Amino acid sequence: MKILIKNGYIVSMVSEIIKGDILIEDDRIKRIGHIDCEVDRVIDATNKIVMPGLINAHTHVGMSLFRGCADEKELMTWLQKDIWPVEDKMTASDVYSASMLSGIEMIKSGTTTFNDQYFFEDETAKMAEKLGLRAILSRCIIGDGEEAHKRVAEAEELYNNWHNKADGRIKICVGLHAPYTCPPDTIRRGVELADRLGSPIHIHYLETKDEVKQMADKYQMTATEYLKKANVFNYHVMLAHGVHIDNESIETLKEISGGIVHNPVSNQKLGSGIADIRKLRSNGINVALGTDGQGSTNTLDMFEEIKSAAYLQKVIYQSATALSGEDVMKMATIEGAKVLGIDSEVGSLEENKKADIVIIDINKPHLCPMHDIYSLLAYSVNGADVETSIINGQIVMENRQIINADEQEIMRDCRRITESLFRR
Numbered sequence: 001m002k003i004l005i006k007n008g009y010i011v012s013m014v015s016e017i018i019k020g021d022i023l024i025e026d027d028r029i030k031r032i033g034h035i036d037c038e039v040d041r042v043i044d045a046t047n048k049i050v051m052p053g054l055i056n057a058h059t060h061v062g063m064s065l066f067r068g069c070a071d072e073k074e075l076m077t078w079l080q081k082d083i084w085p086v087e088d089k090m091t092a093s094d095v096y097s098a099s100m101l102s103g104i105e106m107i108k109s110g111t112t113t114f115n116d117q118y119f120f121e122d123e124t125a126k127m128a129e130k131l132g133l134r135a136i137l138s139r140c141i142i143g144d145g146e147e148a149h150k151r152v153a154e155a156e157e158l159y160n161n162w163h164n165k166a167d168g169r170i171k172i173c174v175g176l177h178a179p180y181t182c183p184p185d186t187i188r189r190g191v192e193l194a195d196r197l198g199s200p201i202h203i204h205y206l207e208t209k210d211e212v213k214q215m216a217d218k219y220q221m222t223a224t225e226y227l228k229k230a231n232v233f234n235y236h237v238m239l240a241h242g243v244h245i246d247n248e249s250i251e252t253l254k255e256i257s258g259g260i261v262h263n264p265v266s267n268q269k270l271g272s273g274i275a276d277i278r279k280l281r282s283n284g285i286n287v288a289l290g291t292d293g294q295g296s297t298n299t300l301d302m303f304e305e306i307k308s309a310a311y312l313q314k315v316i317y318q319s320a321t322a323l324s325g326e327d328v329m330k331m332a333t334i335e336g337a338k339v340l341g342i343d344s345e346v347g348s349l350e351e352n353k354k355a356d357i358v359i360i361d362i363n364k365p366h367l368c369p370m371h372d373i374y375s376l377l378a379y380s381v382n383g384a385d386v387e388t389s390i391i392n393g394q395i396v397m398e399n400r401q402i403i404n405a406d407e408q409e410i411m412r413d414c415r416r417i418t419e420s421l422f423r424r
């Protein structure tokens, strides 16, 4: 299948913006420039921005049914009283419907790749396979003893069932919940699994001040020292949050493969604090953007994270130049791909890379006029401006119509499940 995207503003994220065309052949970008050739489909991108799909580098898409169910709660109260008891009652089929809702929400707001950690993760894999999304998935390993042992076995089974499936769009990694919820033996088992499978590790890291205190009280060390001692940093790591990182930890992080995933909306809403992204990036540490789950973030619209990330750095540095629109767009695309270890395949528009592309209609009052494309993307565009989305060379949304699922049916299912779930 050959698709030609004609006459768009091509924002590749790695080279100068040009007005031109992109030829897609099968799953890859064949050529970028001024192209005239026989193709199966032509997409007219006049007055539209053509850019790499956004990368949501940390989320829990099975949590969509928690959207707005218990707002204005402290993180631990929220988890222990409102989230975990309901999660215990969720069935595989509930997680499938919740994931489908999230998948549709992500495609409709420009995300083409997501990095997820949850339970019943097979259901999330089914969703990614069906909707055409690219995904890195992990079964959340948490707790100790037999329970942790069982979760490690499930994580390995997930790998055996799904790694490299759906035309290679689905990858499986090892998901550890967090240093403060995984005792040494659990971390050790997770690291052993990562070693056996040759997988990256995805873990929550220094989200709250309380976590810093818990690590000091329990282990007399920082979360960074704890993970280093357990050899976690010998692997490619995706560290979600990184709000409370001390200077010594920065020295350790400079050496790692992977990076930090900044979730600015969730951190603001739960009152966790503000990660010093500028400091991390100026020390050469890769920083991706993520939404976290809808329980704490409410929507999976990455454009909200993009705006928040830029604004928060300006606030903490009391400087309008603290983080630019261009830099934050890179965090949502190519830098995100680096944190996930997939930058040789996605994250930018380049010949021979996978064709993960979104097209944004800018013929709208709130996007007019255009002085600077990065400013427009970072500060004015929202998820609903994404018109068409292509993943792995396949059109998954065209003119805001989801191709591989019935959006209305999924919303009906989710409303019905939510009613019974919160009463079970």
Ligand SMILES: [Zn+2]
Pocket: 058, 059, 060, 204, 240, 292, 293
């Ligand atoms: Zn999370």
